[in-house]
Amino acid sequence: MLVKNLISCKPPHLLRCFSTLEPPRVLRTGDVLRHRRVYSSEDIVEYSQVSHDSNPLHFDAESAKKAGFEDRLVHGMLVAALYPRIISSHFPGTVYVSQSLHFRSPVYVGDIILGEVQAINIRENKKSYIVKFSTKCVKNDSKILVLDGEAMAILPTLAMEQVESSAAV
Amino acid sequence: MLVKNLISCKPPHLLRCFSTLEPPRVLRTGDVLRHRRVYSSEDIVEYSQVSHDSNPLHFDAESAKKAGFEDRLVHGMLVAALYPRIISSHFPGTVYVSQSLHFRSPVYVGDIILGEVQAINIRENKKSYIVKFSTKCVKNDSKILVLDGEAMAILPTLAMEQVESSAAV
Numbered sequence: 001m002l003v004k005n006l007i008s009c010k011p012p013h014l015l016r017c018f019s020t021l022e023p024p025r026v027l028r029t030g031d032v033l034r035h036r037r038v039y040s041s042e043d044i045v046e047y048s049q050v051s052h053d054s055n056p057l058h059f060d061a062e063s064a065k066k067a068g069f070e071d072r073l074v075h076g077m078l079v080a081a082l083y084p085r086i087i088s089s090h091f092p093g094t095v096y097v098s099q100s101l102h103f104r105s106p107v108y109v110g111d112i113i114l115g116e117v118q119a120i121n122i123r124e125n126k127k128s129y130i131v132k133f134s135t136k137c138v139k140n141d142s143k144i145l146v147l148d149g150e151a152m153a154i155l156p157t158l159a160m161e162q163v164e165s166s167a168a169v
Numbered sequence: 170m171l172v173k174n175l176i177s178c179k180p181p182h183l184l185r186c187f188s189t190l191e192p193p194r195v196l197r198t199g200d201v202l203r204h205r206r207v208y209s210s211e212d213i214v215e216y217s218q219v220s221h222d223s224n225p226l227h228f229d230a231e232s233a234k235k236a237g238f239e240d241r242l243v244h245g246m247l248v249a250a251l252y253p254r255i256i257s258s259h260f261p262g263t264v265y266v267s268q269s270l271h272f273r274s275p276v277y278v279g280d281i282i283l284g285e286v287q288a289i290n291i292r293e294n295k296k297s298y299i300v301k302f303s304t305k306c307v308k309n310d311s312k313i314l315v316l317d318g319e320a321m322a323i324l325p326t327l328a329m330e331q332v333e334s335s336a337a338v
Contacts, residue, residue: 037221043219046215046218046219047219047220049215050212050215050216050219050247051216051247051250051253051254052206052250052254053250053253053254053257054257054258055253055257055261055262055263056261056262057257057262057263057264063261063262066262067262067264067325075250075253076253076265077246077249077250077253077265077268078219078220080246081220081221081222081244081246084220084222084224084244084245084246085220085221085222088222088223088224088226089223092224092225092232093224093225093226093232093235093236094224094226095226095236096245096246096272097271097272098269098270098271098272099246099269099270100267100268100269100270101267101268101269101270102266102267103265103266103267156236
């Protein structure tokens, strides 16, 4: 069946449908990597347990409303964790150097969050690459900005691993 | 027994030994809040599960050594979570506005990490307070800087809740 499909995929661009035959994609300035995630109540509980952050804004809707929000909040630092997740899933072995975070809008349970990192500067350094990314999260397929900033990371290679549900554009 | 102790604590400064009698401590510019934590292998596994960050640097000592480290690393963003944890434990209902993070040295399982936030600017805003903190983590009771930066947060009050194992100095 695989052989038959290979034969049927004669035009070179169609070979891209087989991940095993896909050539390594190399990160270039301007490339954007994305990942979409929806946070659950269980995520809040689990993150609170491991971070020891039990701010009532994350557990008590009344406290959150008193502070001007619609409902209890997903921890901002959990949402921020999308960035190293996106980068290191494409470049395993990545070492994080810095990250700036500006929390612009609340994230609620059930919101669809799209995290994006864009390579804005790539510099070779010995056998690795120092890459500066602009980073942002938007929610619910709209232009509501949740979180923005910049990251700097050391990548062991620019050859990108293909990751399900993420895309370089 | 409590009554006896109360009576024996006649000089006003000794009353501070009873937390129930302690007046609310109010945050002032220059105050430092601290929290000490040691990360375990289980913390790495739990954080990886909730953040979906499974960079091999956190699980495979060989990958970490290849990248120039002594052993596998605790996730930097988990260490960074100390800051909102420290601030919101003293000021429940705190809303995070921004955080900058510069990862200076690796954190390994078993390292004793001391997180510190220092109030460097306090501004009243309607019925809340916008506070700028310098933030840092050092390790193993030495001067090895692990992580530094700044945070901005909106506190609902400057009256500080007393938290075990933390101290304002």
